[in-house]
Amino acid sequence: MTVTALVYGIALSGDAVATALHRRGVHVLVADDAPTPAKQRMAAAVDAELIERPTPSRISELVASCDLVCPAPGVPETHDVVAAALQHGVPLRTEIDLAYEWEQQRLEGPRPMLAVTGTDGKTTTTLLTAQMLASAGHRVAAVGNTEVPLVAALDDDVDVFAVECSSFRLNWIEQFRAEASVWLNLAPDHQNWHVSMESYEAAKARLWRHRRATDVAVGFAADPVVMRNLQRAGGITRTFGTPQADYRLEGDRLVGPAGTIARTGSMRRSLPHDITNALAAAALVLESGLGDAVAIEAALSSFTHPPHRIEPIGVFGGATWINDSKATTPHAALTAIRGFDRIVLLAGGRNKGLDLASLATEHRRIVSVVALGEDAPEIVDAFASWCPVKVAGTMADAVEAAASLATPGDTVLLSPACASFDWYPDGGYPARGDDFRRLVLEHFDHSHQKSPT
Numbered sequence: 001m002t003v004t005a006l007v008y009g010i011a012l013s014g015d016a017v018a019t020a021l022h023r024r025g026v027h028v029l030v031a032d033d034a035p036t037p038a039k040q041r042m043a044a045a046v047d048a049e050l051i052e053r054p055t056p057s058r059i060s061e062l063v064a065s066c067d068l069v070c071p072a073p074g075v076p077e078t079h080d081v082v083a084a085a086l087q088h089g090v091p092l093r094t095e096i097d098l099a100y101e102w103e104q105q106r107l108e109g110p111r112p113m114l115a116v117t118g119t120d121g122k123t124t125t126t127l128l129t130a131q132m133l134a135s136a137g138h139r140v141a142a143v144g145n146t147e148v149p150l151v152a153a154l155d156d157d158v159d160v161f162a163v164e165c166s167s168f169r170l171n172w173i174e175q176f177r178a179e180a181s182v183w184l185n186l187a188p189d190h191q192n193w194h195v196s197m198e199s200y201e202a203a204k205a206r207l208w209r210h211r212r213a214t215d216v217a218v219g220f221a222a223d224p225v226v227m228r229n230l231q232r233a234g235g236i237t238r239t240f241g242t243p244q245a246d247y248r249l250e251g252d253r254l255v256g257p258a259g260t261i262a263r264t265g266s267m268r269r270s271l272p273h274d275i276t277n278a279l280a281a282a283a284l285v286l287e288s289g290l291g292d293a294v295a296i297e298a299a300l301s302s303f304t305h306p307p308h309r310i311e312p313i314g315v316f317g318g319a320t321w322i323n324d325s326k327a328t329t330p331h332a333a334l335t336a337i338r339g340f341d342r343i344v345l346l347a348g349g350r351n352k353g354l355d356l357a358s359l360a361t362e363h364r365r366i367v368s369v370v371a372l373g374e375d376a377p378e379i380v381d382a383f384a385s386w387c388p389v390k391v392a393g394t395m396a397d398a399v400e401a402a403a404s405l406a407t408p409g410d411t412v413l414l415s416p417a418c419a420s421f422d423w424y425p426d427g428g429y430p431a432r433g434d435d436f437r438r439l440v441l442e443h444f445d446h447s448h449q450k451s452p453t
């Protein structure tokens with residue numbers, strides 16, 4: 001009997017899922033709320049016609065005719081396709097769950113997985129984990145909420161997966177688990193996807209729902225929500241990030257239950273969040289038995305942080321310019337802000353319905369502010385009583401304003417705490433960060449300036 005699957009939303013992840021299902025003999029239906037010629041071609045590649053902008057009644061008909069529904073990560077839990085699947089009792093499956101199921105059926109046996117979730121720091125910690133594993137001699141793929149979905153990497157010549165798990169991918173899992181997994185933090189975000197913060201937390205907590213007795217769960221000791229869920233998880237648990245945690249900083253040493261892992265002096269960068277990310281990744285690698293302290297220290301000494309995440313651009317006029325465009329929430333921006341003093345902050349954009357006033361809790365670090373985008377008034381309100389604030393109508397204006405405010409010794413930090421789709425509707429935070437970097441370099445004669453190290 002032929003199985004029929006509805007893939008709703010066909011972009012990077014949806015295309016990978018549709019392709020994998022088609023290769024396994026599943027009859028695939030494809031629907032999308034924002035059709036494009038590229039998506040039509042993706043659907044055609046799996047012998048499907050793209051169903052464009054289906055009405056709620058049509059969605060219900062489609063779901064009723066299927067054996068499973070695979071919503072893309074961009075499809076929120078409030079969507080009609082989710083309601084229809086729940087109404088008709090049709091299983092909802094995400095790409096990491098399908099990939100895990102298929103990996104268990106691998107003739108040579110399933111390969112180990114290490115998993116990372118959290119509101120902030122997922123990508124960096126996943127990539128850092130992958131580098132530690134590679135330093136230990138493994139062929140590793142960093143997958144999931146990255147440029148490569150897990151389901152697309154199953155046929156790759158690798159022997160371990162480092163899986164970045166967004167709440168979108170965890171929300172519907174029924175099987176996925178990992179030999180070691182870490183929950184970094186939880187802060188308000190994605191409230192346009194989840195129905196509530198409780199739903200967001202519950203999605204993250206699914207990371208530990210299907211653990212085996214030998215699996216290790218690792219949690220950030222300074223986050224009460226994470227710790228509450230870690231205590232509920234049972235089994236083998238470890239903590240990281242505070243002086244009393246299993247994985248912690250002692251002086252200039254990263255320390256675990258077995259002793260010294262590495263010295264901070266060996267790290268290419270050691271801001272506070274770099275330390276916690278390193279501890280989290282080290283815990284995954286050591287607790288899974290897939291690497292040792294020598295491999296971890298080698299990885300820390302060579303790791304290059306991904307762009308748009310506290311990315312140095314250069315030192316101009318004595319001020320250091322930093323691109324942290326990836327910080328699309330106040331929680332993420334505060335992480336960056338706490339790493340510096342004397343900051344000229346560029347913040348604003350399209351707020352996700354979060355409390356931008358919380359940025360001013362670190363006002364002592366901030367000497368001036370440039371407010372950006374459609375929610376600039378909220379930034380002005382947050383900082384007007386603490387420091388000078390200028391409003392910019394474009395990113396070029398923002399760079400000009402920041403340059404006029406900065407003095408030697410300052411850090412000019414683009415850490416917007418907001419989404420970017422007001423100014424960059426097609427490119428998101430990478431386009432915002434790229435534009436900022438380009439404009440900064442154009443503003444200064446960078447060929448005669450000090451380069452970032």
